[in-house]
Structures are given as C-alpha cells and as structure tokens.
Amino acid sequence: MSSIPTLGQASLLPPDITLLERGWLSSNSLLLHDENQGAVLVDSGYGSHQEQTLALVQHALSPRPQPSLRLIANTHLHSDHCGGNALLSQRFGCEIAIPPGEFDAALNWDQQKLSYESTGQQCPRFKPDQILHPGSLIKQGERQWQVMAAPGHDPHSVILFEPESGVLVSADALWEHGFGIVFPAIKGEELAAEQGFAEVEASLDLIASLPARLVIPGHGPAFNDLAGALQRAHKKLDYFRKNPMRHARHAAKALIMFRLLEVGSQPRHSFVDGLIKTPVHQALWRAYFSRLDTGAWTEELLTELSHHGALKLSPEMELSAC
Structure with a gap:
C-alpha cells in the first residue's frame, strides 16, 4: 500500500488539496484543507485499514496551522469508502455527511439495507449527521464543491466537482480504466441489469459534460486524460451490456478479493464455506x-x-490477498 503520493498527476493538485492513495481495494481519500475551519475528508477507506487512514490523515494535517478535521463526506456507503468513519469521527470529533437514500439505514444501522450482510463485508458502525444533497455545495475555504448524483455502481452515489481547479472526485462512477461493479446487474434480472447499466451511462455522460482537468477516482492514481478514460469506460460498458455473464464473473472475483482483504488470511476450506453462504x-x-x-x-x-x-x-x- 502506498502512502501520500508525491509524484504523478497528484502533484498537479492545488496545495489545499491532498490525495491519500492506497492499495486498489481500499478507496482513495481526499483532504480538502482550510486554514481557518479545519479539513474535510472525502471517503475514509476500508475498515481493516482504519488505523492506517488515521495515521495518513494525521500526517497530512500535522504541518497545517489548523490540524483538525471538521467533516467526513462519503461519496457512497460501500464499506471500502466509509470503513474509517467511526474511528476518525471519534478521534477528531467531526461530523459525517452521506448521500441521501441510505441516511435512515445508516442511522439505524440496518446492515441488510446498507448491503453489508448481502456482500459479506464489515463496516464499523458510525452515525451520520448530514445529508449530501445533489445540487448542494460543500464550501471549503475559497472553493465550492458541487455535489452531483452519479448512480450506477451504487444507486445513491455522488461525485464532487470544483470548477476553479477543475478537480473532479469521480468515486467509482469513473476510473482511469473503467468503473465500479454495477450492483443492480448482478441480480441476473434483465430489467435490473439494464437499469443499472443505463445509470452508469448517464453518469458517464454527466462527467463528460464537466470541464474537468484532473480526475480523482475512487481507486487508482489521479489522471488528466478524461476523454481517454471515458472512451475506455464506454467500451467496457458496451461489453458488459452484451455479456452480462462476464460482468457477473468480474463482480464475483472482486467480491472475493474484498472478503480476503477483510479476513487477511484464512484456510481455503473455511474461506470457501463462508463465501458460499454469502x-x-x-x-x-x-x-x-x-x-x-x-x-x-x-x-x-x-x-x-x-x-x-x-x-x-x-x-x-491458507488463502491471502497479494
């Protein structure tokens, strides 16, 4: 796992924005600094990485005149994006803002509605305080981050765009070489699959309409070839639409890796038995x-x-993730 990147496209970020990029299976985190009111953290990584996330955040904040965290904002509530919420909010005493649609489920900690039970993932319980309404703004320093709905990978997901810097936080709606699993499509229901893929396409079209100059995806390094990434994403989307079984196989393998990341290492028979029950x-x-x-x-x-x-x-x- 990498710590704070100092080379590559992340070096093009303004000094008041810090990217924390880790291994692929734990989401990127973005710190939006403000010397007067403390920082905003966008996404907090996987639960099993929460101590690492805390250390990275503390390191990134330490040189700042105001080394505090005022808010955690989640693009969506998959456990690889919000697993550090509980620890970070406890240590910094900050509030948590999440997209609409799952606020009540998170408040009541309904793990079935939050998809944790169905996917076999774990997320330390946290309490949401605010809703990130699409069309609203996160005002941080002199920047105003636009909150936009971007369903597909997750029906409640949002992305963030800051016009002055041209920085887009695309979460799992767009990666440099694709996008996140389309969860409605894994049900095997033709209507649900087509709806999920249609939402991915609409989110890609939204992103294409933005004058973004640097993209911070949910996983992987920052990139500035937005046109190329969109072309690759559309190609992959077309392939999955025509071959839903290939998408399902891709999804199954991704979920296996998330589970391995969580357990660390486990005897093969025990891992398989647990997986079959998921x-x-x-x-x-x-x-x-x-x-x-x-x-x-x-x-x-x-x-x-x-x-x-x-x-x-x-x-x-013994099985373990590489």
Missing part, C-alpha cells in the same frame, strides 16, 4: 453459473485469481 455470491451463482456445483464454481474463481497473482495459496492451504 447472499450476493449465491445470487451470482444462481443467476449465471448454476450449471456448475456452487463449490466447484467458487474453486474455479479462486484458481483464476491465483493464476493472475491476485491471491496466494500457502503450502498450508
């Missing part, structure tokens, strides 16, 4: 791969990930 994994298997035994299909996915170097298998049959 509702989303079951739904993917039933919708697209039920011609195979569920255990055999799961083992096939693990073998593919191992061959591609994404996970490793020890002589003791």
